[in-house]
Amino acid sequence: MAHELTVMMLTWEFPPRIIGGISPHVYYLSRSLAQNGVKVYVVTCDFPGAPQHETVEGVEIFRIDSYKNPSPDFATWVYLMNVNMQKEAAALVNSLNGKVDVFHAHDWLVADAGIGLKHVFRKPLLTTVHSTEIGRRNGIHFDYERMIHETEAWLTYEAWKVICCSNYMVSHVRWAFGLPEDKLVMVPNGVDIDVYSKNDDLSSFRSKFALPEEKIVLFVGRLVYEKGVHVFVNAIPKVLEKTNAKFIIVGNGYMKEQLSNIVKSMGFAHKVMFTGFIDDDTLRKLQKCADVSVVPSLFEPFGIVALEAMAAKSPVVVSDTGGLSEIVDHDVTGVKVYPENPDSLAWGITKVLLNDAYANSIRNNAYKKIQEKYDWNKIAQQTEAVYETILNVYSKTSWA
Amino acid sequence: MRMIIFSWEYPPRIVGQLADYVRELAIQLIKNRIETYVVTYHDFLTGEYDDLEGVKTYRVTNQVRTHIGVLTWVLTLNQEVERVAANIYYKADKQVNLIDAHDWHFIPAAVTLKKALNLPFIYSVESLEEHRSHGVNSPFNMAIKSIEWLGMYEAGGVVVKSEWMRDEIYRLYKVPLEKIRVIQPKSANWIKSILEIYQNAVEGGKIS
Numbered sequence: 191m192a193h194e195l196t197v198m199m200l201t202w203e204f205p206p207r208i209i210g211g212i213s214p215h216v217y218y219l220s221r222s223l224a225q226n227g228v229k230v231y232v233v234t235c236d237f238p239g240a241p242q243h244e245t246v247e248g249v250e251i252f253r254i255d256s257y258k259n260p261s262p263d264f265a266t267w268v269y270l271m272n273v274n275m276q277k278e279a280a281a282l283v284n285s286l287n288g289k290v291d292v293f294h295a296h297d298w299l300v301a302d303a304g305i306g307l308k309h310v311f312r313k314p315l316l317t318t319v320h321s322t323e324i325g326r327r328n329g330i331h332f333d334y335e336r337m338i339h340e341t342e343a344w345l346t347y348e349a350w351k352v353i354c355c356s357n358y359m360v361s362h363v364r365w366a367f368g369l370p371e372d373k374l375v376m377v378p379n380g381v382d383i384d385v386y387s388k389n390d391d392l393s394s395f396r397s398k399f400a401l402p403e404e405k406i407v408l409f410v411g412r413l414v415y416e417k418g419v420h421v422f423v424n425a426i427p428k429v430l431e432k433t434n435a436k437f438i439i440v441g442n443g444y445m446k447e448q449l450s451n452i453v454k455s456m457g458f459a460h461k462v463m464f465t466g467f468i469d470d471d472t473l474r475k476l477q478k479c480a481d482v483s484v485v486p487s488l489f490e491p492f493g494i495v496a497l498e499a500m501a502a503k504s505p506v507v508v509s510d511t512g513g514l515s516e517i518v519d520h521d522v523t524g525v526k527v528y529p530e531n532p533d534s535l536a537w538g539i540t541k542v543l544l545n546d547a548y549a550n551s552i553r554n555n556a557y558k559k560i561q562e563k564y565d566w567n568k569i570a571q572q573t574e575a576v577y578e579t580i581l582n583v584y585s586k587t588s589w590a
Numbered sequence: 591m592r593m594i595i596f597s598w599e600y601p602p603r604i605v606g607q608l609a610d611y612v613r614e615l616a617i618q619l620i621k622n623r624i625e626t627y628v629v630t631y632h633d634f635l636t637g638e639y640d641d642l643e644g645v646k647t648y649r650v651t652n653q654v655r656t657h658i659g660v661l662t663w664v665l666t667l668n669q670e671v672e673r674v675a676a677n678i679y680y681k682a683d684k685q686v687n688l689i690d691a692h693d694w695h696f697i698p699a700a701v702t703l704k705k706a707l708n709l710p711f712i713y714s715v716e717s718l719e720e721h722r723s724h725g726v727n728s729p730f731n732m733a734i735k736s737i738e739w740l741g742m743y744e745a746g747g748v749v750v751k752s753e754w755m756r757d758e759i760y761r762l763y764k765v766p767l768e769k770i771r772v773i774q775p776k777s778a779n780w781i782k783s784i785l786e787i788y789q790n791a792v793e794g795g796k797i798s
Contacts, residue, residue: 259732259733259737261729262728266661266733269665270661273665273701273740276702277702281706284707284708302665302668302669305673306673309677310672310676310702310707312676333656336656337662340653340654340655344666
């Protein structure tokens, strides 16, 4: 290649705009690619106070006006936002004399822009499927959902390769859209260990959340059905039969009031704390204080929160489903329990809380595993290898 | 000169007046030695490509079959229009001079092609959302108006069929009057005037 490998990322969220997991994912991936000598442009939605154009750690960020058009609903907003994203990205690529090698689109939210740019510039398109509509909704029930599902299918059809973050998602996406096996590539999600490495004295921080004699049991996630937080709440009395603990629930969601009522009716309001949404710094400290971190999800494409807990050296108990099944090896790097089963979950939590030697061993093994497998630098290299594979095929086509 | 016409209706798929008008226009352009392509919507009655009377016509269908409204349908369909237009451009060795987009439907594709490939476009206005919706201003109508605005703003020229429409566009979208050209369909100077504004846009497109 006459110039350095150049990638244009399309994403609807990028820090400081953080809605879900795509934002930190694209941030870390782009940063690590740049550190590996790849030129990365990120085209994303605007955010109050964030500049239209900036360079962050070697990555060039362009923010587009994403609220230019009035929109009757979320999906229509997405398609209209894509008009502006595509227009701005097209102008940018044109100003670079077309020197972009690959367009990398993250989820259906940027499907139109990715597909359009592929054809007007005749460059390969790659997509990372972070989640699916059929998985999020546990089926397709309405036209609104079907439209999104078909848009996802269209994006995977147009993409040269489809990246998924777990083997579970590879098979799920293959099933959902009927894709050939050789179109899918598994590249895991990563975690930034460095943000957990500060050695602060956390005893006064801890005392804000729990008494010294209480163990901390932590749940982090949206308070929605698919995250299994109701299973967590139902496990509380069973854990308290065996040991003294404080249950901290971080996050918001439509189930919050209902969950809080259940806790009150159990008579354990003094044992459970709902913090709502908290800032990154507080969350990380809390994860470091947690005697056990619980991920009881029913549907989980990857399970980044388990990786974060492992990076914070908190032992993890996860439901044996989706991406979580691959992150955790039972009795080695964590505890696996049956999904949607409060007895099994309580058993797992108690096992960790009552046996310090066991907790320490899974804590240490888990930390080793994330350094080996979920390091962003390695993930960037694996992603770069996917780009190179595509470009090798591309160079033999009439488009090259 | 080689050009592409975008229209969401084209015979045999006739929704309103636009289909026959666009076909007559394309035939006249060919008589004036302009290589003319039409990219339009596929309605399952027609093939993907034909060249009746010399008009090279590509018909595209929406890759997303289920929709919640006209807007999501139009916006996803735009990608196919854009894809086929890009294919025409590359097959012609990048020698396409102009796009003529009829009404708002395929304005997003025309705008991306302009930004990406420096392909200028003309916006030919048959009707406006303001009049179609009788002044209703729900987010749905406003979204269509925002696409019409984008078309007026980015176009190298705006063609209308009456002085009344010229004044409405001036009133609603504040488009400079010298950018709008009133050309009565099938009048004596019809094609001559169309060719003039095409030529203007092509030259203007090269400058900007």
